[in-house]
Amino acid sequence: METVQLSYPLPQDGRPDDSAKVLAIGDFDGVHLGHREVIQRAVERGAELQLPAAIMTFHPHPRQVLGMDKYTKLLTPLAAKQELLRQLQVDTTYVVDFSESFMRVTPEQFVEHMLVPMKVSTVFVGFDFTFGYKGAGTPDTLCDLAKGRFAVEVVRPFHRNGEKVSSTLIRECLLRGDIAEANALLARPYRLEGTVVHGDGRGRTIGFPTANLEVSQPYVIPANGVYAVQVTVGGRKVGGVMNVGVKPTFVTGLTQPALEAHLFDFHETIYGEDVQVELLAFIREERRFASVQELISQIGQDADQARSILAARKTIQNS
Structure with a gap:
């Protein structure tokens, strides 16, 4: 083209x-x-x-x-x-x-x-x-x-479920965390692109290292929460779980949401790499935890749920 x-x-x-x-x-x-x-x-x-x-x-x-x-x-x-x-x-x-x-x-x-x-x-x-x-x-x-x-x-x-498909409707879906409906209206997973940058390194200390995404363009950022994602890095597609939000367990006063993705079975250093993140499913809202241990336990559950979502998606694609 x-x-x-x-x-x-x-x-x-x-x-x-x-x-x-x-x-x-x-x-x-x-x-x-x-x-x-x-x-x-x-x-x-x-x-x-x-x-x-x-x-x-x-x-x-x-x-x-x-x-x-x-x-x-x-x-x-x-x-x-x-x-x-x-x-x-x-x-x-x-x-x-x-x-x-x-x-x-x-x-x-x-x-x-x-x-x-x-x-x-x-x-x-x-x-x-x-x-x-x-x-x-x-x-x-x-x-x-x-x-x-x-x-x-x-x-x-063009109507879906009796409602006119529009960019405005998709924005509304994203901003309330309804990624499933947004993806259906787009006929593809909603995608963010950006560069992996250094974060505060806290994820690694609690057993869940994250790739911190700095978006390269003025994208609509979806509602704060945890999402199952598929990340393309270096030509490879890697499943993961991403938090969009202000990290209330550790930080106060943060207004701009951070995007932190934990990639499954991935151990490479990718600082400075350009990546694409496809948001596949909304898992839960972001919330403050009473302790770091409680947060670690919840992240483990989030990761398990994201793995199940990714496995089910792969089964559907291969059927």
């Missing part, structure tokens, strides 16, 4: 990517089931028309530029989103610079100076797609502005 950076306005001619194409437009934060429906429709139409299938997305996230605080953290920062799009057989991802000046572009200007120069054949959008200054453009607006120069297909909402 090729990634092309774009900024408004596009030149009206002479672009190297001005051949006809099918285009899906959206933020696609999470690349969840609803997004996949839009993207898959574009990929299928591209195959039918023998045209490349492309994605247009925006960076930074439009709601970040608009100052919506909860969108300072993302389900899939740009690099993670690009990797997921690559897996969906997208030929090209166009990343549009979403600046304050671009935010003021009208729906008409967006069509005339972005879509028309790209020679789009068909544009796919979700039913709730908005574009242009203050979100004035809707799918109906896009159809009107196309003026027969390109087709517009609007994809209906």
